[in-house]
Amino acid sequence: MTRILYTLCGHDESRPFSPHAWKAVMALAHKGLDFTESPTPFTGIPGLEDGVSKTVPILRDGERVVADSFAIARYLEEVYPDRPSLFEGPGGEAMARFIEGWSQTQIHPAVTAISIKKIHDMLGEADRAYFRRTREALLGKTLEEMDTAAEAAIEAFPAKLQPLRHMLRFQPFMGGDGPLFADYILFGALQWLRVVTGSVPFLPDDPAADWFERMLDLHGGIGRSVTTA
Amino acid sequence: MTRILYTLCGHDESRPFSPHAWKAVMALAHKGLDFTESPTPFTGIPGLEDGVSKTVPILRDGERVVADSFAIARYLEEVYPDRPSLFEGPGGEAMARFIEGWSQTQIHPAVTAISIKKIHDMLGEADRAYFRRTREALLGKTLEEMDTAAEAAIEAFPAKLQPLRHMLRFQPFMGGDGPLFADYILFGALQWLRVVTGSVPFLPDDPAADWFERMLDLHGGIGRSVTTA
Structure with missing residues (x-):
């Protein structure tokens, strides 16, 4: 299954810096889920996943696309309930x-x-x-x-x-x-x-x-x- | 069973004002537990329940005495688990x-x-x-x-x-x-x-x-x- 997390970067792709994208990175890691990070510049975001969101993070998880860090956390909690919880209730x-x-x-x-x-x-x-x-x-x-x-x-x-x-x-x-x-x-x-x-x-x-x-x-x-x- | 919540008042007992005592009042009400409120002036607190605490709230719940608003909430959650939850997990x-x-x-x-x-x-x-x-x-x-x-x-x-x-x-x-x-x-x-x-x-x-x-x-x-x- 393809799992891609679109994050935000400057001219150096190795230094993604969006606070919201970092929340999603940590949430995926917390759940123990493998993913490919795709750091994207500001002006590249409108072209991601048919323009689903003006901001990152955007998560593609197989057939599903979810934008917004809190929505991603809720999605992960719902779809991967047997992995470590992100909310504990x-x-x-x-x-x-x-x-x-x-x-x-x-x-x-x-x-x-x-x-x-x-x-x-x-x-x-x-x-x-x-x-x-x-x-x-x-x-x-x-x-x-x-x-x-x-x-x-x-x-x-x-x-x-x-x-x-x-x-x-x-x-x-x-x-x-x-x-x-x-x-x-x-x-x-x-x-x-x-x-x-x-x-x-x-x-x-x-x-x-x-x-x-x-x-x-x-x-x-x-x-x-x-x-x- | 005797359930008494000691709170804080000035010269008018009908105007208890301690923020911490109000947390405990609301927690008891949330649990649907009857209690008698005993508003106490600052200088009366050392004489309460054998000087168990320098501050209110203090809860006497039958044989148990619990001081500190957060400790009271945790106590109520533990002892009355079938009542509405104060923490939801x-x-x-x-x-x-x-x-x-x-x-x-x-x-x-x-x-x-x-x-x-x-x-x-x-x-x-x-x-x-x-x-x-x-x-x-x-x-x-x-x-x-x-x-x-x-x-x-x-x-x-x-x-x-x-x-x-x-x-x-x-x-x-x-x-x-x-x-x-x-x-x-x-x-x-x-x-x-x-x-x-x-x-x-x-x-x-x-x-x-x-x-x-x-x-x-x-x-x-x-x-x-x-x-x-």
Whole structure:
């Protein structure tokens, strides 16, 4: 059976960086499912799988095509119920939606502020023009203007992880004793920052950094294997 | 069987305001368990149940005494498994710990900034002295100095609920179709603010406000029944 995961890359295919695609990579690895990763530039996405989605990840699993990281996780949980669970019950699936909300509203804007110019710089030529046009229209500033806020965003970043640190006083993963899809949601955001900028700003002796190291070790070190900036 | 939940009150016993005690009230109601609430002033807590805990809630359930809101929820889930679940599986229990971390590190400091002087003012005489001494030592300012930040904290408050709003695009409760203990965690914090100050600052036409109204309606309107400031 053909199983392909379309992810996002710049001019270097070996450094896929989409946070949402990383969630899907980790979900497939969690389920122990083999797949071929197909890193795709921004401007290549509309041509994937008959234009099924404007964004990656997109999963082809035999005859089925599923877009959106959360939809992919739900699909995998439904179709491969005998593999390790991504949610450990309906409560875990529901609360993962809140954790997605936290990551996207609190962590993603911070990662964007830190890395937007660096993302641009790692893209191929066609993608650079697309990225500059769409992001500058969205945020009402030039990429260079946005980049002046990067240093302050780096300083402010460690405080964003306070909810995780509080939880880590009780358990090593959002999933409890082991990782679940909720962990992959936050991991995706921090891996995005790591791949693009080379590091994630943590506190000294930070339990959140220890969690991230545990995440990078998972599933044969699939996260750690990617070359960073 | 005697089931008593010790909660926290000021000079008016009909206005219990502890966020953690409200989590336990809602958890007991969720399980459909009858109980007698025993609102207690700060300075009365060390005398409860042989000084088992420095904080409320404390639950006496027949021969068993359990302190701490999360421990109470876990206890109820274990001892009353045939009643409606508070976690809907191990994933839901684990992720509720993250949601607790979010609420305590992001929402509780904001509620404290808005309401600390008003909390003081609703206490009895002995509690006022205790509260002023401990809080001023903890925060390094007088209550009156802290209160000057209240207006700015009110303005900043609605933005704190962005993760909830994102989630509400997909489902009506953190628990999914219905509330779970995770919802009671955030409810406790907002109910604390509501009981002490009379209202919660929301946006106009705020889906987060709609969620809070749904929470106030639950279990016979047990949250709404409390008189506010």
